[in-house]
Amino acid sequence: MKRIIKGFQLSMLALIFVMAVTACGGNASNSGSSASNTAEKANSSGNESAVGDEVKITLLNSKGEIQTQLEDAAKAFHEDNPAITLEIQTVPGGSSPFERASTMYASGNPPTMIMLDTGDVEKFKDRILDLSGEKWNADAVANATDLTSFDGKNFAFPLAIEGYGFIYNKAVVDKAVGGSFDPSTIKTTADLENLFKQIEASGKKALVISPMDWSLGAHYLPLAYAGQNKDMAEVNKFMDSLKAGTADLANNKVFNGLMDTFDLMMKYNMDQKSPLSGVYERGPEVLGKGEVGIWFMGNWAWPQISSFDTANGQYGFLPVPISSNPDDYGNQEISSAVSKRIVLDKEKSTPEQQEAAKKFLNWIVYEQKGQDFLVNKASIIPAFKNITLPAADPLGQSIQAYIANGKSEQSMSTLPADHWSKVGASMQKYLAKAGDRATLAAEIEDYWKNVK
Template identity: 75%
Template sequence: MKRVSWMNMTVMIAILTLLVSACGGGNQAGSKNAEGAGSSAGGSGGKVKISLLNSKGEIQTQLEAAAKTFEADHPGVTLEIMAAPAGTSPFERASTMYASGNPPTMIMLDTGDVEKFKDRILDLSGEKWNADIVENATSLTTFDGKNLAFPLAIEGYGFIYNKPVLDQAVGGQFDPSTIKTRSDLENLFKQIEASGKKALIVSPMDWSLGAHFLPLAYATQNKDMAEVNKFIDSLKAGQTALADNKALNGLLDTFDLMKEYNIDKKSPLSGVYERGAELLGKGEVGIWFQGNWAWPQIKSFDTANGEYGFIPVPISDTPDDFGNREISLATSKRIVVDKEKSTPEQQEAAKAFLNWLVYEEKGQDFLVNQANIIPAFKSITLPAADPLGRSIQEYMAKGQFQESMSVLPADHWAKLGASMQKYLSGAGDRGTLIQEIEEYWKTVK
């Protein structure tokens, strides 16, 4: 829909006001479908202002542009995109806003945080998109038979590789399936460095180390997530000693290898997120541990229109060990709708936005082509617009994936991310790290 002129809009509002007055001033409830909710949610010709707390900083600009497009399609609604401060978990920020009595209409949360707000957020079970969700996408956000969250994206992570750099290193076409063990990975690192490039960069952010890398040790305990959950319960109860845990020690052996080949080895805590994207995009390093959310930043530095993909993080020298050839992925980032402070009109406008994302061409374009998101909806058939998304879809098609740990405690990344940073910098040894992991889990209720 084209944006109408200000004069035409004024005339339209005046006519609507007269019509509503002629009907006794009644205000019909906003429609739940994407076409009707935005326009009817405005009440008697007035604007409804809604807001979304965004915790995916890498798509802030794209979200702001999408909000303007949504507003053009729904003239009765104004949508503000609020950015969660860098380094702050969405749980912390949302909790602070609730404490101040001014929560946003919508909040983008990590999966594990949805339950903490279940008494404050809207039941979304009746929304049409529930029937179009990919399998198991709402199992972790459904309580007492009610789904409380909109699944925003499927995200995966592992070693991102710059294919032209690796092609040069191996003297041909690099095939990620050839990396089945830690020794294979080490040999690849050596080949990259022999070609004149640096093997990889290890980004030291606590969220990367604490929310993504370390949790691989939990997820690879067993293919059955029920068994993984039992393992976590045993950690909470202090019943599991990690010193001899095969998966954890295997992962840390791989991390030791990463430390050795890290381009920032001499100053391992000095790097920032953008540095990894720059060095990989410019082809100065061959590999970066990160997720598909990093594509917009990599693309901004890629001047050769290169190809990229994922290598899973191997945890042993036995090719068939679970995790060695499986990419880590999960439905991540959920959008919830506040019911404590928002008005019925705001709630309907928020629902309209979620429906717009799933069912309108412009919403789908935002998700797939602008934000480089892999949607969690079967009804969205657009292929991934970027090479990292396509790489993840290839692993999914082959069944080569493990479920990411998406319900970790909110402070896991900060506390154990800090422990991993000490280990990365040499300020703490493996024994200290393992002790801190065990002590952390004993404090989790």
């Protein structure tokens, strides 16, 4: 969530650090997703149909960590559907999927398919196809399309379930605790600090904080929203109070508990001398190499973590505790939700392109190659009941276990598009000790008062 982040929301999440890839005429070396010579006949415009019965379609990818996997999937899809060429485009670094898609619509050249965060789907509903008639709606997991359905119509394909929290390297924490680490023993902030101390005493760093605004603003801080109550109706009332300017974050128990935990993270952060210097790629490297025990991030990070772990170690998730009472909601729950969604353009794409795009979505859900891409190659937890492949990686398995045991907290999937950048900037200021908690609370409240 990527993002959350999606970012869940995610996401999420990693996705803004991948360079944009575009297909170029007949030079397949310029795009891993140009699957055959049909690309030579395709116009360079993203939604121009190819000559004759051949069709070129495009997908704007906002999960940068699966760019290579998507390009490989495009090739496999083309092998099964030789008349269709799929090009994978990327959201440039520093842009949100909403911003990039808006820019492409403004230029008159939107992609055939757009991967959006859940909260952005409604903003495009007049420009995208109603997908209610597609077969996969009946096979989606419970509530998967609720947040993208308006006036009884569903406008988006639920691509992935994502979750996030503290990822731990089991080898590191096993050594720290002197045995096989049991994640269920971490139920309070005191338990978490004790684990941090044990890791440091073993000669490793306790954790690393990734300071990207999307991680802090779309994933960490929203735990203060979702953690207000197990009942989402009560969470929605709290969000309404933020928008109305009546919420008092400075005296809010959940917000203060979450920030107490963040203070703890700052205390043990391996980058505390230069807290804003880190980049996304640093997190999976130091965790995968066993230099640090814990990293706050989501299951979307598995491909990067595994690339640094030559020992094929084990990993899992810890919730983010917010109090000294193990029974408080959030202390034992992992944040998860359907995050990324794919929508289909109806303004510029031709009927042939729309049908080709629908075919690709069905290929993901119902064909063996598509399911293999989703679960085994992209390490995605599918949002469809008919896909019975178990999660291929330990992080996905950990998220699935929390969900199966009723220990999941609904991720905030419908936050405004600029929330992660604006509120994330306030979190960065706090991380750098350029502002205190009262300032942070005031800036968050000011943000919500001005949300249109």
